[in-house]
Amino acid sequence: xxxxxxxxxxxxxxxSALMASPALAAACKCGCTCGGMGKLALQLYSLNxxxxxxxxxxxxxxxxxxxxxxxxxxxxxxxxxYYGANxxxxxxxxxxxxxxxCGTHVSNxxxxxxxxxxxxxxxxxxxxxxxxxxxxxxxxxxxGGGNFPPGCSWDTGKGGDACPPSQAIDDFTKRLADLYNxxxxxxxxxxxxxxxxxxxxxHAIRMQDGTSFWDYxxxxxxxxxxxxxxxxxxxxxxxxxxxxxxxxxxxxxxxRSPTLHAKENGMGKGVKKFDAILGKPGCDENGKVCATxxxxxxxxxxxDADGVEWYVIECERHFDDIDGAVVxxxxxxxxxxxx
Numbered sequence: 001x002x003x004x005x006x007x008x009x010x011x012x013x014x015x016s017a018l019m020a021s022p023a024l025a026a027a028c029k030c031g032c033t034c035g036g037m038g039k040l041a042l043q044l045y046s047l048n049x050x051x052x053x054x055x056x057x058x059x060x061x062x063x064x065x066x067x068x069x070x071x072x073x074x075x076x077x078x079x080x081x082y083y084g085a086n087x088x089x090x091x092x093x094x095x096x097x098x099x100x101x102c103g104t105h106v107s108n109x110x111x112x113x114x115x116x117x118x119x120x121x122x123x124x125x126x127x128x129x130x131x132x133x134x135x136x137x138x139x140x141x142x143x144g145g146g147n148f149p150p151g152c153s154w155d156t157g158k159g160g161d162a163c164p165p166s167q168a169i170d171d172f173t174k175r176l177a178d179l180y181n182x183x184x185x186x187x188x189x190x191x192x193x194x195x196x197x198x199x200x201x202x203h204a205i206r207m208q209d210g211t212s213f214w215d216y217x218x219x220x221x222x223x224x225x226x227x228x229x230x231x232x233x234x235x236x237x238x239x240x241x242x243x244x245x246x247x248x249x250x251x252x253x254x255x256r257s258p259t260l261h262a263k264e265n266g267m268g269k270g271v272k273k274f275d276a277i278l279g280k281p282g283c284d285e286n287g288k289v290c291a292t293x294x295x296x297x298x299x300x301x302x303x304d305a306d307g308v309e310w311y312v313i314e315c316e317r318h319f320d321d322i323d324g325a326v327v328x329x330x331x332x333x334x335x336x337x338x339x
Contacts, residue, residue, distance in 0.1 A: 030193055030226040030256045037304060040330060040339035041076035041102045042069055043261065043314035050320045051083070058083040066097035068322065072330055075339065078259065078312050079104040079137070087134025094135065101137040102310040103228070103259050107145025111183045111194060115146060118175045122186050129190040139258055140187070141228045143197040149173055149205055149213060156201035163201070165208045173205075173213055177220045184224040195226025197261065200237040203244055218253045227256040230314070232263030235294045239268050246299055250306040259310045260303055262333060265291045266317075276317035278329040296336060311338050 044051065047065065054068075055061040062083040069077060077099055082090060094101060108115070112124030132140055150168040163169070180194065187194050196202075198214060205213040218227060231246040238244040250257065264281055266274030270290040271282030282291035311333055318324025333339060 030195070030223070030258050038260070038308050038311045038338050039075045039102075040073070040333055041078055041100075041259075041310045041312045042074050042326060042330075043078045043080060043105070043312050045080040045105070046313065046315040046319065046326055047322060048080075048319050050322055053320065059085045059089060063093045063096065066093050066099055070097045070099050072322070072327055073334065073339070074099065074330065076100040076102040076310060078102050078310075080143075087131050090135035101135065102312065103139035103141055104132060104137055105141055105143045105197065108142045108179075109146055110140070111142070111179075111187075113146055113176075113179050113183070115172060115176050115179060118179070120179050120182050122183075125183055125186055126190065129187060129192040133191060138192050139195070139226065140192055141195045141197050141226070141259070143228075144199065147176060147196065148201075152201050152205055154199065154201065156204045163205055165206045165210075167208065169205060169213075170207045173207060173216050174220075177217050180217075180221050180225045184222055188224055193224065193226050193258070195228055195256075197228040198230050199233045200240075200267070203234065203237040203241055214249075215252075218256070223256055225256070226258060227253050228259050228261060228312075229257060230261035230263055231294050231299060232261070232265045233267070235265045235292055236267040239292050246294065247302045250302050250308075255307055257303075257306060257308050259312050260308045262311045262313045262329070263294075263316070264329075265294055267291065274317060276315040276325040276329075278313070278332040300336070300338075 051065040052058060052061050054064040062085060066077065079101065085093065106128065110124065110128045112121035113119070128140060132138065149172045151163045151166065153163070156163045180196070183194055196217065202214040202217070203212050207213070207216055227249070229246060229249050234244065234246045234249065262278060264276060264278050266276060266282035268282070268291055270284050272285040273287060274282040281289055281293040284290045313326065313329045313333065315325035315329055318326070
């Protein structure tokens with residue numbers, strides 16, 4: 001969660017020059033279109049209290065919310081729960097609102113994983129893909145559920161105590177990467193893609209040889225396993241891990257990112273005030289900025305050249321008010337030429 005800015009126009013020209021290369025254009029692996037400016041979508045978790053308040057009937061509430069989200073200007077949404085709607089109902093809601101779906105978040109049991117026992121149930125994945133494809137979605141991302149190595153917590157990498165390396169972490173991480181590889185093959189047959197979304201712990205957790213969970217995972221999974229980087233969380237982790245930046249991840253693991261999670265950095269030690277509005281990083285109790293801002297203007301040329309198709313805004317404050325953080329964040333990215 002973090003933001004910043006700088007050489008926007010220069011970035012456009014740099015990205016255009018890079019994309020003129022036929023080799024680079026052919027390199028995209030996860031279905032993204034290299035060289036675009038990216039469209040704006042909303043992760044619906046951002047409004048998980050506002051959406052139900054739209055109507056007593058949860059499905060009607062979702063339908064009404066989608067119309068209002070489109071009225072803000074968003075072209076797409078990323079789901080995190082379905083408010084009781086089935087695939088056909090979701091498809092109609094999206095069509096009625098004039099929105100596209102750019103992805104969804106699920107726990108990895110929806111892939112059919114049992115990491116502890118190193119088991120993969122392909123029938124579970126098939127059912128998940130059938131549901132998702134039924135309303136037009138082909139990108140199924142796991143944001144954490146089931147991915148945690150032994151001893152890891154949400155606070156790992158936010159300035160809290162580090163999770164010490166262990167054989168258990170090594171074994172878990174290797175099993176997880178193997179399961180993602182197997183599932184990616186099967187998902188591709190069904191027209192779907194799977195992938196992993198980060199927080200701070202994925203960068204902070206270390207294997208016994210010093211390799212981070214994140215680096216091992218993306219170095220040992222096929223290019224069919226997508227990377228959905230949350231640039232706010234990566235920036236937060238960079239406060240404690242020297243040299244870690246969002247830009248570097250697209251260069252290390254290129255053309256695997258149809259979506260990018262656009263968050264501001266309001267995490268880490270010392271942050272007492274934070275509204276989750278892009279461009280306004282976390283502050284201390286006196287209102288002084290103390291969190292590192294996401295370097296948006298450094299990021300855009302890199303993410304554009306990489307082929308990021310959707311900038312997915314996720315705001316983890318003001319869950320009950322679309323105007324609290326969502327609308328200002330949308331305006332922030334529109335002001336920077338996204339969408």
